[in-house]
């Protein structure tokens with residue numbers, strides 16, 4: 164079969180990783196897979212999209228992305244429709260189109276593509292704030308079209324049960340029972356092959372052998388609530404002896420782009436917060452670590468602290484589980500599905516991070532036990548093989564049903 168992935172901007176991010184992984188899975192399964200996108204920058208994309216693994220066709224990149232700094236969503240819709248028209252006017256059009264993020268292209272694709280699959284990372288309309296009345300007015304028809312066109316897909320995947328529940332509340336005209344949860348996965352062979360740097364080298368400091376490293380990995384964005392990790396570290400003092408506390412350090416690592424104002428501001432704010440709480444000596448801030456560094460700090464840390472509330476799914480807990488680390492996360496969103504409370508980690512409220520953290524800091528054997536349980540749960544439920552099997556069988560079923 165010929166499967167085309169239609170994706171708006173094939174850069175580097177969670178959504179892009181997911182479509183590339185899905186494409187790899189289908190290719191390994193023997194299908195012919197290619198990409199159509201409205202933007203692709205070889206200096207800012209995943210390797211698989213530029214090393215010839217997949218043919219990538221860029222169409223409509225000349226269309227504007229915004230009109231005087233406004234109407235981004237409207238322009239994205241026009242660009243995607245253009246790309247969809249390109250696909251249907253090709254001489255040999257694909258048997259299946261897999262699209263995500265922007266659903267407006269679906270009715271156009273349906274004109275001649277037998278099976279259209281849509282992956283819903285999260286309803287698009289919830290990702291933009293519409294505080295002004297004018298913006299609300301402008302979003303109204305767009306939201307309506309998002310809902311109607313999403314419903315036209317032959318198969319809709321969502322990234323978690325949490326997103327499914329949000330889908331249900333947002334798209335009231337659609338039946339959420341028709342969606343299927345397809346959890347994203349991670350490429351574990353990269354974790355297995357990569358050279359692991361010692362922490363001393365990454366942090367440029369020497370540590371005792373019984374040091375306990377807490378780790379937070381997330382982009383420097385306010386909605387990720389990274390400050391929770393720093394506050395938890397400061398509060399931990401209440402639960403530990405001086406000696407125990409002296410051996411605890413926190414590593415804050417995350418994507419950082421100096422052109423993004425929020426990243427710059429929030430990073431400085433967090434440094435300020437650490438100072439205010441008197442834990443500057445205990446916190447290491449890393450900006451945009453390389454993939455090898457990221458895996459190295461995961462492997463060398465003792466506990467992962469995952470702070471964002473209402474995360475749609477959350478890949479970092481999976482990565483930590485794969486390298487056998489316990490995870491403490493906010494009791495909301497996707498982590499409720501990836502973490503088993505009191506077995507692979509703890510699901511907590513904002514104010515109880517430090518309390519649960521102290522239990523793990525004090526007890527190494529419990530950390531190892533939770534870590535081992537996490538790895539097992541990852542392999543049972545979130546492995547790449549699981550992702551791949553679920554994707555392929557569900558796409559083939561849809562295809563066969565349509566062609567009967």
Ligand SMILES: *[C@@H]1O[C@H](CO)[C@@H](O)[C@H](O)[C@H]1NC(C)=O
Nearest residue numbers: 184187188350351352353356
């Ligand atoms: C995973 O990573 C390995 C090593 O980096 C690479 O060779 C392989 O193609 C990747 N596989 C997938 C499915 O991403």
Ligand SMILES: *[C@@H]1O[C@H](CO)[C@@H](O)[C@H](O)[C@H]1NC(C)=O
Nearest residue numbers: 504505506507508509529532
């Ligand atoms: C956590 O698990 C342990 C051992 O399985 C059990 O003894 C304990 O009561 C549990 N704690 C909570 C809060 O559920």
Ligand SMILES: *[C@@H]1O[C@H](CO)[C@@H](O)[C@H](O)[C@H]1NC(C)=O
Nearest residue numbers: 525526527528529530532533
């Ligand atoms: C540490 O955790 C283990 C479970 O792995 C438990 O049996 C033990 O009682 C705990 N130790 C303390 C001091 O709480």
